[in-house]
Amino acid sequence: MSFDRENLESVLKRRFFYAPAFDLYGGVSGLYDYGPPGCALQANIVDLWRKHFVLEEDMLEVDCTMLTPYEVLKTSGHVDKFADWMCRDPATGEIFRVDHLVEEVLESRLKGDKEARGLAAEPDKSEEKKRKKKVKEIKAVKLDDETVAEIESVLAQIDGYSGPQLGELMKKYNITNPATGGPLSEPLEFNLMFETAIGPSGQLKGYLRPETAQGQFLNFNKLLESNNQKMPFASASIGKSFRNEISPRSGLLRVREFLMAEIEHFVDPLDKSHPRFVEVADTKLRLLNKNTQQEGRTDIDEMTIGEAVKAGVVDNETLGYFLARIYLFLIRIGIKPDRLRFRQHMSNEMAHYAADCWDAELQTSYGWIECVGCADRSAYDLTVHSNRTNEKLVVRQTRETPLVTEDYEVELDKKKFGPKFKKDGKKIETYLTSRSQDELESLAAELDEKLKITVTVEGVDAPVEVEKELISISRKKKLDHIREFTPNVIEPSFGIGRILYSLMEHSFYIRPGSESRAVLSFPPLVAPTKVLLVPISNDEKFGPFLRQISAALRRVGISSKVDDSSATIGRRYARNDELGTPFGITVDFDTLADKSITLRERDSTKQVRGSIEEVVKAVQSMVAVEPVSWEEGTANLTPFTSEAEE
Template sequence: MASNTTKTGQPLDRAILDSLLRRRLFYTPSFEIYGGVSGLYDYGPPGCALQANIVDTWRKHFVLEEDMLEVDCTMLTPHDVLKTSGHVDKFADWMCKDPKTGEIFRADHLVEEVLESRLKGDKEARGQKVVVDEEKDNKRKKKVKETKVVKLEDATVKEYEEVLAKIDNYNGEELGQLIVKYNITNPVTGAELLPPVSFNLMFQTSIGPSSNLRGYLRPETAQGQFLTFQKLLEFNQQSMPFASASIGKSFRNEISPRAGLLRVREFLMAEIEHFVDPEGGKKHPRFHEVQDMELAFLSREIQLSGRTEVEKMTIGKAVSTGLVDNETLGYFLARIQLFLLRIGIDESKIRLRQHMMNEMAHYATDCWDAELFTSYGWIECVGCADRSAYDLSVHKDKTGAALFVRETRQEPLHIEEWQIDLDKKKFGPRFKKESKTVEAAVDALSQELREKLSLDLEKDGKVEIDVEGVSDGKVVLEKDLIKIEKRTRVENIREYVPNVIEPSFGIGRIFYSLIEHSYWSRPGDEARGVLSFPPVIAPTKVLLVPLSSHQSFKPIVDRIALRLRRVGVSNRVDDSSASIGKRYARNDELGTPLGITVDFQSVKDNTFTLRDRDSMKQVRASEDEIVAAIKSLAEGEETWNDVFKRLPEFLGQDVE
């Protein structure tokens, strides 16, 4: 079970970590000198570099390795597009209002917070050890008039735990029933709340000076990819399957943004739309590469039973048993985990949680979230949905655009079917202005009904069909107007609307979770924080530290700095008067994995020490060997242990 501890087993103090992140300018509240706006943040230099490196690794892991087609679509989206996709009507959360104060609460979060608080009070009443999130606890004490320590009945404890396990599965009416059943009120005033109502999360705007064209800031990058599908298919030489990818900002007008970077109103997304032929079970040609990977699954059935324990199994078994619907979905679940591990996420704090039916987006047939454990609990950071053919189908039907695949069949397909012929010369004069309506109704008749009508026609010499929009809602067609025969049709061309598997990454949530998973402090010195970013995503790869301000060191430091930058390795020079140990400690907080010390021996023989951030061990070698080792570490080709084994260890200088 995941726990709220650092990699060294120490309790994670979020207040100290947050202070470090703001002090070192990883991020800061936007518009802070004007009082700030909740849910909006700016990234500083190390935050920008860390985010850029995460995105660069994502591009290499997915776009490059999977040969995807990257696009960059506009953030402004016309109303009609999002009306067709269903977002205008369905992209919403449930909120409830205090009618006296006007305060707004997100209903599911309120239920969750109150029940968790009561369970905490029960544990305290029973004398059990309670793990306290101090920041969250302090906020709760400020908000709530009185925190009661109350022992609950065992049945009530079980009921609360079951509700919390299924919290994502409740609709608005059910959340309202829970609020009434458990007497959940405004935590501050104790006032009763109005029933939950739906709140659309999109930011609305107008396009152009006349304001006649309504639009929205996009809530996802997906729709732009669907609308360019036909052009991408043509670019890909009509070859299927293929995937598009997009990285960019999206916007959601969150009801009550909290939890720092984990719930914001403007955020960076990286989304993939993998277009696949629905025939053949959605197989994936590279599934064999990942089928033996073991993942931690939290299935829909386990959640509905009121439990949250995960089941570990290979992705191959998960697909073969039907837990995961198909190979393509399973392949991307495995690739998602490989990416998270590649950037430094703690494997013990990853689980794949299946969406419950009420929770799934309107377009999804199956969906799994890669959730990461943080001091805020389990947080959805990646969604992987089977969107079926929903998006392409609705946009095709709305616009008439050719959002489908047309391909020549390898073998002609012979289809036996009931076909209908109408005598157009008699048909038009008979039905006059209603003829098109009647003809459309005839064309829409199913094969089963056509077969039945053929028997009626043969027996009675006429048929009766239902037609909306004509008097009486029915018409009678005699033998001289209609002929129904069973014929064989040869089909050489196949047309189909592809299904879509969509992995969707919240880069900001991954960014923050990675920071928590990487943070720890030196034993015996809790104030000395370390961020153990892997070299491949660290904001700065190397710290250059001249032993002193001696004039002979500067040209050497400048030469090495320039040489490292030319091979794509970011570095900083710290030539301050602080001790070497303090200079390294300052950069441990920034996650800088490597350090080069330039000393008088360097001037003599052009050798240098290379320090590892986590172990604080050092090796010494020539400039060429050190630069080659750093480049290899920064590109993820070697680990520190590899370098430490092949270069001589240096013990002659204690830099701490």
């Protein structure tokens, strides 16, 4: 049976996994509230993330403020570059994100071509119904083979196009407003950050953070000290981030407020090996490399991460180690391996400072969705913040063998320098002593030739002339016992909401033989509630047993829920299958006689019977951090047959 997104969304809405925020007031696009099962599912995913990464890798977790001053994000490049391309319909005022519009229109034309050729295109019953504005029905139009190949090539490279290139594609393929057919404006850049003012005066300009990374970079020296000055090490942060999406849709996949979990792994730029790489070297990943995309193809290479690093497909061991660990985490929470790939950023898509970057993409009914990014950001962030603040964000290590260096050094005649430049003296001195070796070499040559140097110093009104009698710039030999370097950063960045929604799609199915019985087959480890407690009837005699079982489960940290409604047991099971509850415990009349209870497994609907202690122990083993299978966990219990599923 093909996937029915409308059916899934009906279940998620009815059972309040999440819902549009401010619904009573008409809602605000891109903002959502999580209900009880959604909160529990997200909390369990985050808890496992902490165990899988923070605990396993001995990371240093921080929680930084969401309000960020303008200067910080100006320095990091977000003010100038954190933007997407948008276009507007002048007639209706409707705004579109250009890359998504081009992708959607071209994909719909390929779909129309398949329909025209009589091929089986996968149905998507909810695509048009979910649009708030009426969209014209896609007509089945046959394309010639050359155009089909051309469009497929464009779609394979869609993430790498610049704004002007997207504008050319709009002209070439006559892309207009899908709802009205009206013309659209040229692409314009739109900064995605939410601007705000900090303090009552409004003079301190700021933004809601678009990521959690900058707080980790700014606290680098404190983190290094917390790690006893040892390298390499990693910090981690989980918290809300904000992006003012141009046209948010697709539910939790494109929102304006979302939970992120980010890691900054600081590593020596001269040694990007990883001591635990051997543990994951044989992990097989599905890779879509940049060369394949640039050729207009989307062919997947399956290889171990060890092979990928050795062949240079993945830049280094530490980056490869985290790609494998990301894969293992996603599989562990229930993502389907055949619907997970790692796509490498193309050369024209990758940030100028990045050595390599891969996205973990999950296949959903909306297509391939980026859910985790993993980048080697080199030393960019620490370097720009250090330059802006004049604070060193570096690591200092004692050399085993001292290094002989011969560098240019600046010496000033302080007795004459101070009186000459007075209040500007400190600014000029700071400027001169902070020059690079190349700059000092040029200044030394100028000083020898002209017997003075002329420099422009920020904060000083006019160019400054410094005569030779005030300054000396010469090369001097010295023994360097300390190696000082700016670490590189490997950054895995997780969009928790996107992962959560993709997991819902990957876990959803309709029970065979019953179109109305939906199931969310979450792994027990992340399921919102682990156990459903069901009395055979609402007879008060069952109350003490339900309380005893519930208390026993609580003592071992297992969440449970009692359903003592008048519905049939089969109906009560079905309602909780929709919530993803993996196990059900039934208390019946035999319990009154011998204190035995029945344990049911959600997906197979198999049942076993045993004492309260035996059943609780079995459940505990199957919801543990390293869980056992149903067969292993219930090996000592007695198989049981019931007609309760009818």
